[in-house]
Amino acid sequence: MLSAGRAAGQALASGVLYLHGFNSGSASPKARLMQAACQQLEDGPWPCEAPQLPHRPQAAYRLAEQWLGRLGHRPLVVGSSMGGFLATCLAERHDLEAVVINPAVRPARLVEEWMGEGFVNEYTGERFTVDAVHRDELAVLTPETITPARYLLLLGTRDETLDCHDAFAAYAGCRTILHPGGDHGFSALADYLPAILAHGGRYLPPGRLTPIGLDGT
Numbered sequence: 147m148l149s150a151g152r153a154a155g156q157a158l159a160s161g162v163l164y165l166h167g168f169n170s171g172s173a174s175p176k177a178r179l180m181q182a183a184c185q186q187l188e189d190g191p192w193p194c195e196a197p198q199l200p201h202r203p204q205a206a207y208r209l210a211e212q213w214l215g216r217l218g219h220r221p222l223v224v225g226s227s228m229g230g231f232l233a234t235c236l237a238e239r240h241d242l243e244a245v246v247i248n249p250a251v252r253p254a255r256l257v258e259e260w261m262g263e264g265f266v267n268e269y270t271g272e273r274f275t276v277d278a279v280h281r282d283e284l285a286v287l288t289p290e291t292i293t294p295a296r297y298l299l300l301l302g303t304r305d306e307t308l309d310c311h312d313a314f315a316a317y318a319g320c321r322t323i324l325h326p327g328g329d330h331g332f333s334a335l336a337d338y339l340p341a342i343l344a345h346g347g348r349y350l351p352p353g354r355l356t357p358i359g360l361d362g363t
Contacts (some may be wrong), residue, residue: 171198172215199229203283243297248313
């Protein structure tokens with residue numbers, strides 16, 4: 147595990163924008179845990195928003211972009227899986243710091259495997275089918291480059307959904323935490339909340355939150 151922190155001279159983030167993964171929700175375990183952590187910081191609560199994102203990538207990106215302005219001038223963006231991809235899009239386009247947890251890399255290629263597959267969102271009840279629009283919108287959104295200094299990367303080495311080697315290569319040079327044996331849901335998230343919030347300049351005492359089982363992305 148590599149240490150994580152903010153470089154000298156970086157401004158304190160104005161809050162946290164948490165972006166859930168594909169077919170997940172704003173009430174997912176990781177979203178709730180992130181919001182709880184932001185309420186228990188050593189130096190007082192911190193704004194934390196976790197919007198329910200549409201399944202269409204462009205619509206999800208536009209909604210996330212709208213939430214940036216509600217969290218002040220420079221929020222820390224945290225995203226898991228497909229939310230990690232969207233966090234990267236926001237960070238590169240708006241000059242922000244971000245924490246990405248098992249992020250999707252080249253997701254346009256990933257959704258090719260899901261083409262024509264139907265999904266039901268357990269948080270909203272919405273039903274939808276993945277089609278060429280998902281793939282094409284993801285391709286348009288994908289940043290040409292990634293700026294390593296912006297990111298803290300968290301990877302589970304036993305991710306059963308995404309190949310962690312892809313993200314490790316794509317985010318080469320970023321501050322990185324490898325969780326041995328960690329799954330795609332990153333069920334050990336509670337243990338790494340101090341490092342995540344430190345990336346935004348805030349202090350959460352280790353062990354303040356009790357770890358809980360996490361299944362969503």
